[in-house]
Amino acid sequence: MNWYEERWKWCSEHRIRVLQNPVEFKQALEVVKDKITINKALEVGSARGGSLYILAGICAPKARIVGVDEGLRKNSGGLNAVKDQLIKDGFDTSIIFGNSGDVETSTQVGSALPDGEQFDFLHIDASHIYESVKKDFDTYKTFVRPSGWIMFHDIKFQGVPKLWEEIKLNAAETVIISTGLNVRTCATGIGLWQKP
Numbered sequence: 001m002n003w004y005e006e007r008w009k010w011c012s013e014h015r016i017r018v019l020q021n022p023v024e025f026k027q028a029l030e031v032v033k034d035k036i037t038i039n040k041a042l043e044v045g046s047a048r049g050g051s052l053y054i055l056a057g058i059c060a061p062k063a064r065i066v067g068v069d070e071g072l073r074k075n076s077g078g079l080n081a082v083k084d085q086l087i088k089d090g091f092d093t094s095i096i097f098g099n100s101g102d103v104e105t106s107t108q109v110g111s112a113l114p115d116g117e118q119f120d121f122l123h124i125d126a127s128h129i130y131e132s133v134k135k136d137f138d139t140y141k142t143f144v145r146p147s148g149w150i151m152f153h154d155i156k157f158q159g160v161p162k163l164w165e166e167i168k169l170n171a172a173e174t175v176i177i178s179t180g181l182n183v184r185t186c187a188t189g190i191g192l193w194q195k196p
């Protein structure tokens, strides 16, 4: 079993649903893994923690990993279990429960890093309404270092395609991972956007 299958299996064993298409998510993470070393990662929209747990598989040992979710009761059990496991595995992990659009939440994200440091990688997967995902991008890209990567789930779904069209030409590089469109299997495309 490879690193990815092992991490997916851990999620299944802990009844943590990963809201990603297994093929697209693996391809996207492998692309990122080949491009950068992730010492600091942020995820906005962690749900039960499945994607955060799997993402840790491409992070450097002891990486700083921060997840944000508005913390619906159905999600928080899984997310806290993922946090505990990642800490056990040596990652410097914290979860911020809050609405990503609130200033308190972005302030907490800013405080989650030592002064002057930025994230190498950001995964945006919270609300997919155009205005919300745009706000998440505008707000949280400021916490990403130049040449860092931002990953969007659902670039073929809801409000994300409109944002992607607006921002794709402003990237240093983009990569699209898509196996077609199938909402039932979460095959809704992943876009990778490198900050100039």
Ligand SMILES: C[S@@+](CC[C@H](N)C(=O)[O-])C[C@H]1O[C@@H](n2cnc3c(N)ncnc32)[C@H](O)[C@@H]1O
Pocket: 017, 018, 019, 020, 044, 045, 046, 047, 048, 049, 050, 051, 052, 068, 069, 070, 071, 072, 075, 098, 099, 100, 101, 125, 126, 127, 132
């Ligand atoms: C599609 S799910 C994330 C799936 C997760 N990344 C995974 O792959 O398992 C979206 C999550 O974003 C959260 N969410 C939606 N809008 C949000 C917002 N404005 N602020 C914070 N979390 C939000 C929801 O609570 C939900 O858990």
